[in-house]
Amino acid sequence: ACCQAHAMLASGASASQLMPYCSAAPGSSEQPFGGPAPAPATHPTVAECAGSAGTTATATTTSAASSSGRVAPASPAFLAAAAARGLVRATHHLSLAATSAALPCPASASAFTPASASSRAAPLPGGVRHKGTRTNLDEAAQATGLSKPAVSADLLARVKDAGLVRTAGLIGGKWTEVASDKSTFDVVNPATGAVIATLPRMRADETRAAIAAAHSVLPQWRATPARERAAVLRRWHDLILAHKADIAALMTAECGKPTAEALAEIAGGAASVDWFAGEAVRIAGDVLEPPSRDRRMVVLKQPVGVVGAITPWNFPMSMITRKVAPALAAGCTVVLKPAELTPLTAIALAELAERAGLPDGVLNLVLGDAAAIGHELVHSDTVRKIGFTGSTAVGKMLAAGAGAGVKRISLELGGNAPVLVFEDADLELAARGIVASALRNAGQTCICANRVFVHTAVYDRLAEAVVGLVRKLKVGDGAEAGVNVGPLITAAALEKVTGHVNDAVAKGGKLLAGGGRPEAAALAGGAATAGGHFFAPTVIGEATIDMRCFKEETFGPLIPLFRFGSDGEAVLLANTTEYGLAAYFYTRDLGRAWRVAEELEFGMIGLNEVAITSEVAPFGGLKQSGLGREQSKYGIAEFMDVKYVCMGLNYSSPSPSSSPSGSGL
Numbered sequence: 001a002c003c004q005a006h007a008m009l010a011s012g013a014s015a016s017q018l019m020p021y022c023s024a025a026p027g028s029s030e031q032p033f034g035g036p037a038p039a040p041a042t043h044p045t046v047a048e049c050a051g052s053a054g055t056t057a058t059a060t061t062t063s064a065a066s067s068s069g070r071v072a073p074a075s076p077a078f079l080a081a082a083a084a085r086g087l088v089r090a091t092h093h094l095s096l097a098a099t100s101a102a103l104p105c106p107a108s109a110s111a112f113t114p115a116s117a118s119s120r121a122a123p124l125p126g127g128v129r130h131k132g133t134r135t136n137l138d139e140a141a142q143a144t145g146l147s148k149p150a151v152s153a154d155l156l157a158r159v160k161d162a163g164l165v166r167t168a169g170l171i172g173g174k175w176t177e178v179a180s181d182k183s184t185f186d187v188v189n190p191a192t193g194a195v196i197a198t199l200p201r202m203r204a205d206e207t208r209a210a211i212a213a214a215h216s217v218l219p220q221w222r223a224t225p226a227r228e229r230a231a232v233l234r235r236w237h238d239l240i241l242a243h244k245a246d247i248a249a250l251m252t253a254e255c256g257k258p259t260a261e262a263l264a265e266i267a268g269g270a271a272s273v274d275w276f277a278g279e280a281v282r283i284a285g286d287v288l289e290p291p292s293r294d295r296r297m298v299v300l301k302q303p304v305g306v307v308g309a310i311t312p313w314n315f316p317m318s319m320i321t322r323k324v325a326p327a328l329a330a331g332c333t334v335v336l337k338p339a340e341l342t343p344l345t346a347i348a349l350a351e352l353a354e355r356a357g358l359p360d361g362v363l364n365l366v367l368g369d370a371a372a373i374g375h376e377l378v379h380s381d382t383v384r385k386i387g388f389t390g391s392t393a394v395g396k397m398l399a400a401g402a403g404a405g406v407k408r409i410s411l412e413l414g415g416n417a418p419v420l421v422f423e424d425a426d427l428e429l430a431a432r433g434i435v436a437s438a439l440r441n442a443g444q445t446c447i448c449a450n451r452v453f454v455h456t457a458v459y460d461r462l463a464e465a466v467v468g469l470v471r472k473l474k475v476g477d478g479a480e481a482g483v484n485v486g487p488l489i490t491a492a493a494l495e496k497v498t499g500h501v502n503d504a505v506a507k508g509g510k511l512l513a514g515g516g517r518p519e520a521a522a523l524a525g526g527a528a529t530a531g532g533h534f535f536a537p538t539v540i541g542e543a544t545i546d547m548r549c550f551k552e553e554t555f556g557p558l559i560p561l562f563r564f565g566s567d568g569e570a571v572l573l574a575n576t577t578e579y580g581l582a583a584y585f586y587t588r589d590l591g592r593a594w595r596v597a598e599e600l601e602f603g604m605i606g607l608n609e610v611a612i613t614s615e616v617a618p619f620g621g622l623k624q625s626g627l628g629r630e631q632s633k634y635g636i637a638e639f640m641d642v643k644y645v646c647m648g649l650n651y652s653s654p655s656p657s658s659s660p661s662g663s664g665l
């Protein structure tokens, strides 16, 4: 069937014309691949299957920077000016929180424990803030009968520094525990189904207050010398690494990814912060060669202003640091809205930014109602730039709103990444790469391998190698040692993957591994995982282009294997998607490597490599995968305005001696 597709391709057929011809690929009589990859001593992480940590982020070391308290703010001049203007501390408190009274905190016997102390409590050695006081939360809760912000005892037991586990947003330097309408939302551990935190559900009021706070301190922050901004970012980086075990525990609890993957994300996220600290001091304009003698021309690079950052749940840290670090480095101030599914990592990051000396109001954190917060950010005239990572559907909506206000926007959206395995590929390397990429974060990564196209001559050997690796993986609660594949984030995600697998099987796909929910007894984590959203890593053979997994981003642990017969067919199949984020291919042929890399319509290409993410390289997509780039030298440009200044020199001079120009030039 694919040979027919090849013939059609040669005669100029389009991808849609190919559809009927690729739906019934024949079996192959190829010899099996030469045995499965050598088994690691213990259960390998998915990334280890690919022989990489899943990111090429520069390894960073924990610095000697103390985590034992609040580091002196970046610029004394800034703080003095801010204090004089009443900007430092509590200008933008919300009314409820502003009236907070410090009350004794009785020991709680319940499973839920108030997490946050009153705002600005003095830090204790080791970074722990005093817990002996709290706001008027209990009174508010009693008065209204509403549940109050809280964290579970289980979550608190997972961290050393309980000061990282606040139950509040951050607005103008004030930790705000009560939403203006007193409503709350729950954070759920996807491995167990247990509620691990209850937080204030903020909406338009809080967003407006956060935007106002960010706007108030913008003049001071953008005037803070770049070296001082960089110093704050470096302290933030150091504190993140010093607290990486705690951040990983929070991340795994709220998004489910295995601890090893959480630590890899933290290393990558910290590397971004370090990178942009370096970029801050290298911001430079241009001096242009003027076309005439009587003028001079320069280009200034200036911060765009207040930035709204909206981030997804699948990378609760690195999607934040990729936006916030370049924005702060450029001299912008930020209102951050993390995913409501994973706000705890964001709260810990904001707490550490505060300890690093980031002045009040420069980074604000608004938690809760996505639509209300997003609407305020996109339609505010004060916010000059939106940085968004998430689904293409929400991204398009935000882009329409931003367009109406002629607001800058960068979008990191969905993907549908192809992997092409050519007949000359190193098949063992390819199999490891496919498994590592497709199952990273249980398949919930925007650059996950979603569609695997294999030359028919090596199809069976590659399939056998992939299945061999998948069968070794351990599924369960990501907090358990040795787990490679954690839960899906929600029941809806589980339903989508189930739908893709059922659809593929109904259309003739061969189930080579997995196919459904694993037996509870097989899951690492025991009985507690009964409420978790687990799906067994699944391999489908003889996949065809009429299947949902060809057209849609699965965002789950599914590896569909398609056949192709020629290079042209492979590239055409890969490009047959509205997405254009990442693509991977395996070959040893240098000429093919160049041709295919140039012809793939994707923003990022991995050649014989799937661990392509790095703070030094531009991250972003083509087509409906987004606009703009994060990371690298391109990432900071998204937060800078270009201003051209033309200086005419033909003005009349007050005295001949002070004449700078004129006809003498």
Ligand SMILES: NC(=O)c1ccc[n+]([C@@H]2O[C@H](COP(=O)([O-])OP(=O)(O)OC[C@H]3O[C@@H](n4cnc5c(N)ncnc54)[C@H](O)[C@@H]3O)[C@@H](O)[C@H]2O)c1
Residues within 6 Å of the ligand: 310, 311, 312, 313, 314, 315, 319, 337, 338, 339, 340, 370, 371, 372, 373, 374, 375, 389, 390, 391, 392, 394, 395, 398, 411, 412, 413, 414, 415, 445, 446, 447, 553, 555, 581, 621, 625, 626
């Ligand atoms: N290209 C990339 O770099 C990249 C990285 C990670 C994830 N993603 C994509 O993100 C998607 C998964 O993330 P998700 O499910 O969290 O996406 P999502 O679009 O549902 O949510 C992303 C963020 O947008 C917020 N949001 C939701 N509705 C909103 C609205 N009406 N207005 C404003 N904000 C709103 C959410 O609360 C969250 O903070 C996948 O498609 C994945 O490919 C892309």
Ligand SMILES: O=CCCC(=O)O
Residues within 6 Å of the ligand: 314, 315, 318, 444, 445, 446, 447, 613
């Ligand atoms: O999901 C998107 C981020 C993936 C990555 O940083 O490698």
